[in-house]
């Protein structure tokens with residue numbers, strides 16, 4: 001079922017979460033264990049992130065360096081199909097522009113369509129470590145907006161090769177990312193909102209937000225979206241704090257603020273064990289307030305660590 005249909009049919013705020021594919025060479029069992037721990041909260045969909053190929057320099061015995069490409073976390077489409085098959089829960093693979101030609105994207109969408117996966121989260125992706133700024137594939141997309149247009153075209157039966165006749169129409173429900181505290185590259189909030197609206201006007205069906213720790217930022221974001229004429233569901237993204245150091249690293253990675261009270265509480269913690277408890281308390285308070293405001297769904301970024309998400313969900317569902 002489409003994410004938007006789950007939302008339409010819901011009588012209360014839904015629960016969903018996002019997982020990362022395991023590192024190359026690792027088994028899928030750890031993914032299943034994480035999902036098993038969260039099944040009691042009846043997740044209506046599970047997102048699986050996509051991780052781009054990176055380049056690393058490998059040192060040989062003779063001292064020479066070789067530039068090799070590595071995909072540390074392959075398998076997004078396969079994991080989505082495996083989860084859907086094992087649990088009969090809808091999955092949402094993340095698709096990114098970076099590293100893909102338009103043809104490769106089309107083929108990935110055809111695979112998903114054949115697998116019966118009809119939800120996708122469409123993203124641009126970030127610059128790889130060896131690039132300063134995001135560089136699209138020469139035959140790929142520049143912005144998530146272009147990916148939305150490609151998906152909408154395929155839903156209308158328009159493929160890259162216009163010689164194709166009697167083609168199957170895909171039936172994708174397309175989610176896109178939104179940033180309550182602005183995307184880090186956007187010169188200002190208003191231009192970021194303009195491009196978010198362009199994604200929705202092009203056919204995106206719903207928005208999932210970047211993580212945030214201050215609900216007032218989410219509420220203000222929703223108000224500004226509505227005022228701008230963005231009327232699709234806006235799903236809040238939540239990440240429980242699990243270590244002391246995250247107070248320092250998350251703001252620069254995700255371009256977000258950590259509220260003063262949360263920072264103070266974390267700084268008082270002796271170790272990560274205590275920080276995790278504070279993270280759950282804060283996350284549960286955030287989740288309870290969001291549920292009170294009838295948000296469509298709480299979407300948790302578990303980052304492979306479902307324990308805190310489980311503890312928060314236990315307190316609010």
Ligand code: FAD
Pocket residue numbers: 048049050051052094096122123124125126142143144145177178183184185186191192193195208209210211237
């Ligand atoms: P876009 O919507 O393309 O926007 C990128 C920037 O360009 C913004 O500053 C925007 O304001 C601007 N912009 C947009 N359109 C235009 C235009 N036409 N002209 C000029 N400027 C424009 N990354 C991954 O690699 N894998 C994942 O699985 C993944 N999952 C994510 C899930 C969520 C919910 C979120 C919030 C992010 C995720 N990301 C993921 C990170 C994401 O790829 C980065 O944040 C990326 O930098 C931006 O992606 P976007 O889709 O928001 O880009």
